[in-house]
Every structure is written in structure tokens, then in C-alpha cells.
Amino acid sequence: MKRTCPRLVETGYDEPAMAVLEVEIWRGGEDGAWRRYSVPHEANQTVLDVVTHVQRHIDPSLAYRFACRVGMCGSCAMTVNGRPRWTCRTHVSLAARKGRVRIGPLRNLPVIRDLAVDMAPFFEKWRDAEARFVPAAEPPDAPVRPDEPERKAADAGIECINCAVCYAACDSVAWNPDYPGPAVLNRLWTLVNDRRDGDRDGHLDAAGAGCHLCRSHQECANACPTGLNPTAAIAGLKREVFRRALGGRTRERQQ
Amino acid sequence: MKEAWLFAAQRLSAMVLAPLVLLHLGTVLYAVRGGLSADEILSRTEGSLFWGAVYGLFVLAAAVHAPIGLRAVLSEWCRWRGAGLDIAMGLFGLLLLALGLRAVMAVL
Numbered sequence: 001m002k003r004t005c006p007r008l009v010e011t012g013y014d015e016p017a018m019a020v021l022e023v024e025i026w027r028g029g030e031d032g033a034w035r036r037y038s039v040p041h042e043a044n045q046t047v048l049d050v051v052t053h054v055q056r057h058i059d060p061s062l063a064y065r066f067a068c069r070v071g072m073c074g075s076c077a078m079t080v081n082g083r084p085r086w087t088c089r090t091h092v093s094l095a096a097r098k099g100r101v102r103i104g105p106l107r108n109l110p111v112i113r114d115l116a117v118d119m120a121p122f123f124e125k126w127r128d129a130e131a132r133f134v135p136a137a138e139p140p141d142a143p144v145r146p147d148e149p150e151r152k153a154a155d156a157g158i159e160c161i162n163c164a165v166c167y168a169a170c171d172s173v174a175w176n177p178d179y180p181g182p183a184v185l186n187r188l189w190t191l192v193n194d195r196r197d198g199d200r201d202g203h204l205d206a207a208g209a210g211c212h213l214c215r216s217h218q219e220c221a222n223a224c225p226t227g228l229n230p231t232a233a234i235a236g237l238k239r240e241v242f243r244r245a246l247g248g249r250t251r252e253r254q255q
Numbered sequence: 256m257k258e259a260w261l262f263a264a265q266r267l268s269a270m271v272l273a274p275l276v277l278l279h280l281g282t283v284l285y286a287v288r289g290g291l292s293a294d295e296i297l298s299r300t301e302g303s304l305f306w307g308a309v310y311g312l313f314v315l316a317a318a319v320h321a322p323i324g325l326r327a328v329l330s331e332w333c334r335w336r337g338a339g340l341d342i343a344m345g346l347f348g349l350l351l352l353a354l355g356l357r358a359v360m361a362v363l
Contacts, residue, residue: 208258
């Protein structure tokens with residue numbers, strides 16, 4: 001039966017002529033292979049719906065990860081037609097090219113099996129950079145206003161939920177195992193700008209050599225499902241790290 | 256912090272290079288009409304303090320800028336790190352400086 005989706009047709013999305021979607025899904029570990037599945041095409045179908053259909057109706061051994069299904073948790077990130085995406089927030093009609101979709105595991109992380117990657121290296125870099133809030137011994141002299149420049153700079157990057165989409169998109173991560181990745185540096189930038197944090201110097205030192213390994217390709221900003229701009233955050237870190245190397249502003253903050 | 260200084264040196268040299276490269280390209284387009292030979296170029300530029308200064312600055316900025324960029328490329332593509340790479344890039348910078356200044360000296 002042919003299914004139609006008036007909204008998708010109206011907006012000119014790539015609505016396939018047939019009600020069947022040709023899907024290629026990565027099966028196995030690092031040395032696995034693409035396997036083809038035919039999945040019924042539904043209106044408003046997300047890529048996660050497609051993967052779920054394959055697991056429930058075609059091959060129950062398919063491994064993949066998801067939790068919230070509404071773009072809150074970030075655990076369903078996969079590579080869809082070459083781009084890292086949250087599959088729950090990606091309509092098949094948007095991602096498909098001529099009715100075809102290729103779904104693989106996230107890049108730059110070890111593949112456990114099928115679509116599930118080992119997130120440990122991503123979080124280990126986060127841990128090693130100590131990218132976490134350190135409460136200051138004394139509260140800030142003045143109340144933190146939402147509209148002050150430092151707070152706005154921190155707020156710009158605060159909505160990161162550690163989904164590793166930026167990490168998978170980043171060529172610098174692929175080329176350089178020492179590079180901490182956009183998410184960690186973005187987090188450090190929010191901490192550097194947080195007046196309530198007591199270890200600004202420590203965060204800048206942690207960003208130190210790592211932030212200079214960013215080549216500003218902006219793949220992270222392009223891919224971030226939350227619309228954050230880690231490249232801008234890293235550019236800020238580069239400036240502040242240099243300012244610190246000059247012996248300028250350190251623990252004392254400009255009011 | 257070495258990386259921070261290299262970052263600053265590369266950005267500053269880029270700021271110097273940007274207008275000079277445009278000037279250089281414009282000059283190339285103009286100069287090539289008379290043929291590209293050392294004699295032809297020197298007949299136009301010899302004794303000119305302006306062209307000597309422009310290309311002196313150009314060579315200096317390029318000798319700073321290029322080795323820092325090449326260092327990043329080599330460390331990522333060839334997994335070459337450490338003091339050996341830094342020394343090699345320092346020598347590469349000196350080579351660029353020597354070759355460039357030799358040409359500039361002919362103008363002055």
C-alpha cells in the first residue's frame with residue numbers, strides 16, 4: 001500500500017515514490033560490513049524508527065542504543081548518510097538520498113557491535129581535562145547577571161548533553177589522538193566564563209595544548225544537534241590561553 | 256606555553272601576509288606581461304627601497320608562518336612529534352628566510 005505524507009510533499013522533501021525504504025546498516029565490529037534491509041516507509045518516520053523496525057521485525061540481533069526518543073538524552077547518535085546525527089530527531093525523508101539511507105556507528109569511537117560504539121574514550125578525555133565545575137571558596141563579589149558578557153559566553157555553550165556528535169564529526173579528532181575534542185573544550189570554555197567557578201587557571205591549563213590542535217574546520221558547529229558552536233568556544237580558549245601565557249589576566253576577573 | 260606562542264606567531268604573521276599576498280598576486284599579474292625572467296623583474300625592482308621592504312617583510316612573515324603550519328600537518332599526517340620535529344621546522348624556517356632574503360638582497 002502506498003503511503004503518502006502531505007506535509008512532506010508540500011515542503012518538497014525527498015518523498016520516495018515507493019513505500020519501501022532501502023536501508024544499509026553497519027553490522028559487526030570494526031571489520032564488519034554493510035547489510036541491506038527493506039523497511040516500510042512511514043509518514044514522519046525517523047531514522048531511529050527505521051533501526052527499531054529492523055531490530056523488532058527483521059533481525060533481533062541488531063545492536064543499537066537509544067533512550068528518550070525525543071532529543072533529550074543524545075544516546076541514539078549514529079552516522080546517517082555520512083553525517084553524525086541524533087537518529088530520533090532525523091526524519092528519514094530529510095536524510096534519504098533517492099530513497100536510500102545508510103546508517104552506521106559514530107566515527108572516531110571504537111565500534112562495539114553494529115551501531116553501538118564504546119563512548120569510553122570520549123568520556124576519558126572529558127575526565128582527564130577535569131572539565132567540571134569547581135566551586136570557588138568565596139562567592140562572586142557581585143551577583144551573576146544573566147546579561148553580563150561572561151555569563152552570556154558561558155550560556156552559549158551550556159546546553160551540551162555529551163552526545164559525541166561533534167566528536168564524531170571532527171577531523172582533528174580523527175587525525176590526532178591527543179586532541180580532546182570539541183565537547184570537552186566547549187565545556188572548559190563555559191567554566192572559564194563562569195564567575196562562580198574557582199579554578200579558571202586550571203581550566204585554561206587543561207585547555208592549554210589541546211585547544212591549539214583545533215583546525216577551525218567548524219565540523220562540530222555544523223553537526224551539533226543543539227546548535228552550539230564549539231569552534232567559537234575553542235577560539236575563545238585559544239585567545240585566553242595566550243593571554244595567560246602573556247602573564248595577563250588570570251584568577252582576577254574583569255568586572 | 257609553547258603552543259600558545261606559536262598560535263599567536265602564526266596569526267600575527269598571517270595578518271602581515273594577507274595584504275602582502277594580494278599585493279604580490281597583483282604584481283605577478285602585471286609583471287608577467289613582460290615575461291618572467293630574473294633580469295626582467297630586477298630591471299623593474301632593482302634599487303627600490305619600497306619593493307625591498309615589501310618583500311623583506313613578506314619573506315620574514317612567510318618564514319614564521321609556513322613552518323608552524325607545516326609542523327601541524329606533519330604531526331597529524333606523519334605522527335611526527337617532539338624535539339626532532341621542532342628542530343626540523345626551525346631549520347625549514349631558516350631555509351625559507353635565507354632563500355627569500357637572498358632574492359631580496361638582489362633587489363636592494
